[in-house]
Every structure is written in C-alpha cells, then in structure tokens.
Amino acid sequence: KAGVTQTPRYLIKTRGQQVTLSCSPISGHRSVSWYQQTPGQGLQFLFEYFSETQRNKGNFPGRFSGRQFSNSRSEMNVSTLELGDSALYLCASSLERAMNTEAFFGQGTRLTVV
Amino acid sequence: AQSVSQHNHHVILSEAASLELGCNYSYGGTVNLFWYVQYPGQHLQLLLKYFSGDPLVKGIKGFEAEFIKSKFSFNLRKPSVQWSDTAEYFCAFTRRGSTLGRLYFGRGTQLTVWP
Numbered sequence: 001k002a003g004v005t006q007t008p009r010y011l012i013k014t015r016g017q018q019v020t021l022s023c024s025p026i027s028g029h030r031s032v033s034w035y036q037q038t039p040g041q042g043l044q045f046l047f048e049y050f051s052e053t054q055r056n057k058g059n060f061p062g063r064f065s066g067r068q069f070s071n072s073r074s075e076m077n078v079s080t081l082e083l084g085d086s087a088l089y090l091c092a093s094s095l096e097r098a099m100n101t102e103a104f105f106g107q108g109t110r111l112t113v114v
Numbered sequence: 115a116q117s118v119s120q121h122n123h124h125v126i127l128s129e130a131a132s133l134e135l136g137c138n139y140s141y142g143g144t145v146n147l148f149w150y151v152q153y154p155g156q157h158l159q160l161l162l163k164y165f166s167g168d169p170l171v172k173g174i175k176g177f178e179a180e181f182i183k184s185k186f187s188f189n190l191r192k193p194s195v196q197w198s199d200t201a202e203y204f205c206a207f208t209r210r211g212s213t214l215g216r217l218y219f220g221r222g223t224q225l226t227v228w229p
Contacts, residue, residue, distance in 0.1 A: 003157075004157075031215045033215055033216065033217070035217075035219075042204075042219060042220070042221040042222055043204065043206075043217075043219040043222075045216050045217070045218075048215045048216055050215065055215065056215065056216050058216075090157075090158065092158075092217070094215065096215075102148065102160050102163055103160075103215075103217060104160075105150075105157045105158035105159075106157060107156070107157040108157065
C-alpha cells in the first residue's frame with residue numbers, strides 16, 4: 001500500500017511569506033503528526049491531529065498551525081516565515097491516536113527560507 | 115519533562131565491527147520504545163520497536179535492542195555492521211496508553227561505516 005505522501009518535496013520562500021505543506025497519510029490511518037527536523041535541534045514535535053482535532057501541540061509559536069480534513073489528510077501552515085524556519089518538515093501517520101502502534105513517516109518537505 | 119538522550123553524536127566503524135548505540139529516556143511511566151533509521155536522502159524508517167514482553171527485541175537488517183527498565187535504557191546493537199548501515203539512528207518513545215500521540219526523539223547518532 002502507498003506510504004505517507006508529502007508535497008511539495010522542496011520549497012524556497014522568502015522571509016515574511018507564508019507556506020502550506022501537505023500530508024496524505026497511509027490509507028486507514030487517522031492520526032497525523034508533524035515534526036520539524038534541523039541539524040541543530042534534531043526532531044521537534046509540532047502537533048498531532050486525530051479525527052480533524054488537534055490533540056497535542058509542541059512548543060512552537062502561533063505562526064505554526066495545522067489542520068486535518070475528514071479524509072485524514074493534513075496541512076500545516078507557517079506564516080511570516082523567518083530564516084530559522086528553514087528545516088525538513090516531516091509528517092507521520094499511525095492507526096491509533098494513542099500511538100500504541102508505530103508511526104510511519106513521509107519523505108518530508110525541505111523548506112528553505114531566504 | 116520527557117526526553118531522550120543518545121550518548122554518541124557520531125560513531126565511525128569499519129565493516130564487520132560490532133555496534134552499540136546508547137539510548138536513555140526520561141519518563142516515569144510506561145513507554146513504547148523505538149529505533150528509527152534515516153538513510154541518506156531517505157525517510158525515517160522503523161528499525162525495531164518494543165511495546166511489552168521480551169525486553170530483547172529484534173528488528174530488520176540484523177539489529178536488536180534491549181530494554182532495561184531499571185536503567186531507563188534501550189540500547190541498539192548489531193554484531194557486525196556493513197557499509198550499507200551508514201545512516202542516522204534515532205531513539206524515540208511514546209507514553210504508552212496516552213491519548214496524546216507524540217514521539218519523543220533523541221538527537222540522533224550518525225553512524226559511518228568504512229568498507
């Protein structure tokens with residue numbers, strides 16, 4: 001079956017712009033989580049959605065937001081981009097909200113802010 | 115606060131050498147434990163997982179890990195590494211039974227294997 005699909009794979013934006021990233025989970029998976037990966041900070045949790053509801057949020061400013069649609073697809077948005085937002089953004093999907101199963105990751109969206 | 119500590123930032127080995135990557139987690143409750151691997155240019159893949167039962171778990175590609183509850187550790191081992199094992203390895207956990215689906219990751223260990 002198809003894995004987690006993230007689009008686009010690469011993005012270049014300028015400071016002050018906003019960006020929307022998309023994630024399509026594995027069919028049947030209802031939980032979607034987002035992570036930011038940078039060389040300096042490693043993998044940082046952004047938020048988790050289950051059944052269109054945000055159930056958990058990491059320590060990121062309000063410029064980072066997300067949503068989940070009824071088909072479990074998710075988007076995350078970053079407004080007023082800063083240079084420090086340059087990172088690999090990873091989406092993970094899993095069957096259960098409780099995460100007593102494994103999470104499957106997409107290939108990520110590489111965002112570069114110039 | 116919950117956290118994961120991976121002891122080695124970068125490990126360099128020759129082929130056929132044995133590997134052990136250390137991982138300690140900080141959380142007072144029951145956890146599910148994972149090791150993920152990220153090969154160059156590829157997505158994070160699950161190497162192995164521990165939910166309950168036998169604390170020695172075997173994963174793909176000859177990797178294994180041992181959960182020692184008293185030490186809050188989940189070290190990854192492989193008896194003989196190959197050049198193709200060059201990758202970044204991440205230890206992670208979730209709080210078992212929690213309704214909050216979140217993986218707590220370590221900072222990762224870059225493994226370089228020389229042929």
